[in-house]
Amino acid sequence: MMSETAQGTEENVMTIDDAKAPTGDHGITARDLDIYYGDFLAVRKVNMAIEPRSITALIGPSGCGKSTFLRSLNRMHEVIPRARVDGTVLLDGEDIYGPGVDPVVIRRKIGMVFQRPNPFPTMSIAENVLAGMRLNAKRLSRSAADDIVEKSLRGANLWDEVKNRLDQPGSGLSGGQQQRLCIARAIAVEPEVLLMDEPCSALDPISTMAVESLMLELKSDYTIVIVTHNMQQAARVSDRTAFFNIDGTGQPGYVVEMDATEKIFSNPSQQATSDYVTGRFG
């Protein structure tokens, strides 16, 4: 299913990350993960190690379950009625599906950016950034709130564009700005992991570039998992790539292979992967 090759480059990445992360490693491990919608098995037996402080891309044809898998990593999958999973997902060695684990707590540790930018329409830019902080029911002092807003917007490369209109509605921004606002909102709560579900599919090329360069900056602090339909994007930004496939409609999706991005795009071990990345299907 998945070929773990210990390449020199990856070894380096890991040592650097270990040095930067004294507490917990923020990596994710999925073990024998089956994902269901009701009785329908949508994704079967995923075994995957997502390396900390790197970008992992999930690619594959439509309907292969990559978004479903992504949503199971922060327990957003179960928001859909009768959706459930079997198996384990370890974050810092702890099972996020373990008994007594509150999904709300998990989602505060694992942020998510969606396909379409979704700032809260009734909130200003600053309020959008602070939305997650307010949830923790903590009283924020004015100056602390201002600091978080500035830090998060700077982190999302949006500060210079919006610093003069923080009190205006977030829905007034362009699509690319809205998406970066959503990233700012996600990183404001300082999660360990950032999940991105086709974050650029609704954006123009220039906004896409802005988000991609932002991802490259963010990976020094966050573990990033991105679902993308754009193979150039996966090749540009990710360190490792997992290829999902599906045998036919009604069949469950599965991981064909996972490897260093370079290898997946130049010399994959599986024929199906090769066919997909060279554009022969999908």
Next chain:
Amino acid sequence: MTPSTTAPRGPLGDRVFRRLSVSAGVTVLVALAAVAVFLVFRALPAFTSAQNEIGVGGDNGEGEGFLSYVLPLLFGTVWAALIALLIAMPVAVGVALFITQYASKRIASALGYGIDLLAAIPSVVYGLWGIFVLAPVLARNVYPWLGDNLGFLPFFSGTTSTSGRTMMTAAVVLAIMILPIISAISREVFTQTPALHKEAALALGATRWEMIRMTVLPYGRSGVIAASMLGLGRALGETMAVALILSPADVISLKLLTNQNPNTIAANIALQFPESTGLEVNTLIATGLVLFAATFVVNAMARRVAGGEVND
């Protein structure tokens, strides 16, 4: 607006359908205009006659003038409707939230069906139920307690009625009657909250209630207000239930628990009309015109709120 502006040359079906839909639209306007014209013409004598001739019913104030006749009634109408709205709105919003956000599909549809059935009960049945069931129960178990413990508030002061035929009972029954429309519309707007926004809140680590507060309520706010206005409009015009329940008097009073209650315009017309002749009929119709205007204002406000809705 007129059907004869541009005669479209198209397939027969298109032309027929166009005629049909235009005439349906025109019919509504004609009916509305007909009612308005009737009200204005028949009410006119009440405004133009010498004010000392105006008054309805022998004993309560023949010859008091139209304004002092209609004011207590207008007050009673608005007062009863407001109290009803105050009771119904939180319940309706709560029900709508439960149905759309918390309940399982089966419970949600059963409850939704039950609430809709409330709208199908004729108002005279509500009135009878109010008199025979609700009024005695409230008068025995609730009103004495309210009077004893909250009597310092003007609303609960005065001699508590033992029959229970009070403004409070009427308002409770009105509240039940307007509950379905408010909850149905609230339900509709709550369901339409974009999943995108709800997921954004949940993904930030919001609990269910926090998600509702961040997305569903702000999104549905204008819809709920518009729904409440429609409910208010219905409560303003409700006749039979109030006529049966309320023990009326010619007063303006905030007291909710006494036997001396301001009547509502619609109930007053229903009660007085059979006994009225001549100028008395004109006066009653004039009060109807006032009610028409009041309802119109409420509906216009609802329209403005609902139309001003800016959600993406």
